Amino acid sequence: MTGVLGDLALALASGAVEVVDLTHALTPDFPVIVLPPEFGQCAPFRIEEVSRYDARGPAWYWNNISMSEHTGTHFDAPAHWVTGRNQPGGTVDAVAPDRLVAPVCVIDMSGPAAEDPDFIMTAAHVAAWEAEHGEIPAGAWVLMRTDWAKKAGTPAYVGLDATGAHSPGPDASAIEALLARDIIGFGTETVGTDAGQGAHLSPPYPAHSLLHGAGKLGLQCLAGLDRLPPVGAMLIAPPLKIAGGSGSPLRVLALIPGKTA
């Protein structure tokens, strides 16, 4: 193989480019977003064995699975939110494939998020990141690192109490700053792209509302963001091609410069 893809193949083989998995395993007990009970709920992941080398199928093992489009590490298409309902190509099957493989910038907010589970990232944080790492290029994914993935399996991951969920996220100013750079989409480590208390921001759920209103994409429940450089990685995030779907669980991968690079 020659040319740019041949170079990539060599880099992958030599370890100059590493592949990083940014995905949580789909398990029945992985939390899903919690809405007030009068609303429809997000179905958790479920798995039912069809056969396992037994009377139901002597030579084969397989399962039936069920879940919401928004369960586990998952992708939000613009049509997920009311603001994005009229976006052309707004459903998950219609998202152009070239948007699913793109450069990624990682804004590390793990420090302040460790101090305050309700930490809100603002435009000032985005500006500070750009001052250090340069302007976010058009056509990039932007991920907000909080190290929240390390809380998975504990109550602190969703952080529910009588006032709702408590996890970090962006406010409207941060999302507007990202939209001004014409990003592809925005991703987080928490159960939603918005903060746990995002319903009380203005507009409510600013990430969902503004991103999808602008035709941008979302990723959430990401893991392993601590392995990504602030700039210089590539994100691979193709959702299932669900006709007319609003989102999809998916395997998210990143290509990063390897140790030998």
Place this chain on the structure above:
Amino acid sequence: MSEHTPLARPPRKDPTAVTPLAHRPPGSPSRAGLFFAAHAARGAFALQECGECGTRIWPPRDACPKCLSADIPFTPAPTGGEVIAETTIRVTHELFYRGRGPWRVGTVQLDCGPVVTANLHRDVTTGARVRMIARLDLAGTPLMMALPAKETPLMDEDPALRGLTAHPRHRRVLVTDGRSALGQETARALLKAGAAKVFLGVADAWKPFPGAERIAAEEGIEIVPLDLSDTRSVVDLAGAIGGKTDIIVNTADHVRPGGVMGQSVALARESFETNVFGLQRLAQVFAPGMLGRANDGVNNAVAILDVTPVAALSNWNVYGMHSASAAARLSVLQGLRAELRDGGIRVMSVFIGPVEDDWHQAVPPPKLAPKAVAAAVVKALAEGIEESFTGDVARDVFARWSADPKVLERELQR
């Protein structure tokens, strides 16, 4: 009357001893006898009573032996009587009775007329005044037992009586839904009734719930992860406690208002996942282990008791899809009862009307307090009542259903 020592909590299981098999008790009632069985299943002592001449009839017949009338319905009968004679069966060829004897049986002159053969409580002898009960044995065959007319010390520990019940004393009980007040109160009531331990299932432990800290701190209650909508969760729990679960009390019920047209399929499916398939998961995963321990001494595995919404009998369209799940749940229970009957595990229901909880806010009283349901669960287990109806709503619905299900259907429609 002899002094009895209290039933001791059994020692830990000897892993080298072969566990006794559970044999099926002999006997199969006639069709007339099945009416007697149906009343016994509900804890009632009912005998045929001639509508023409008033004669009380035993054994069950197709016509009155005195006047040949065919109008001989089963009606609740006076329970008083006197023991005429007794005998003790020490040797039997029936596998079920071997190892359980000696077996005391006697003839009892009922105050209402017939002379019947009955099992005798250990505190009852010839000439004693007795109170009769009718119950089902492990094979679902109805039989009579003569109890002391007045309460005696340790009365419910008589081995023959304990064999007709699923008394929680010394047994380890799994209660499936500890997130609800109903599940929490049921756990407490079972402990108070002598359960050795209550495993209290909690789904989604990462979501806080009312009463969580208090119930977790109570001695004898162990919080265990359990989500009936998740097969893996049920399998994982059985992997931990399946070999020492003697009774399952299924208090889980996913209730949401909404009828066939109004409720989303997504929501209705949640109800079915917990209320119907959840029960199937419990049965498939736990019952095999229970069957293996159905004759395992004092704390043998005995029963799966379901707290069943009485809407199982007829659709209440305000909660139309929940009613549909309840009807399917009842059907699962019936099928399961048939499948477990040979193995000696009882399948029981405590039918309830709406409970005083968040999902029945718009329902006018009377509503059941969780504590009342908990007490009914303990009573059903302790007395060995296969189907009981708790609270005014459940009793009334059952009475109307018994009279004519079609009339009830119309009465329940809003």
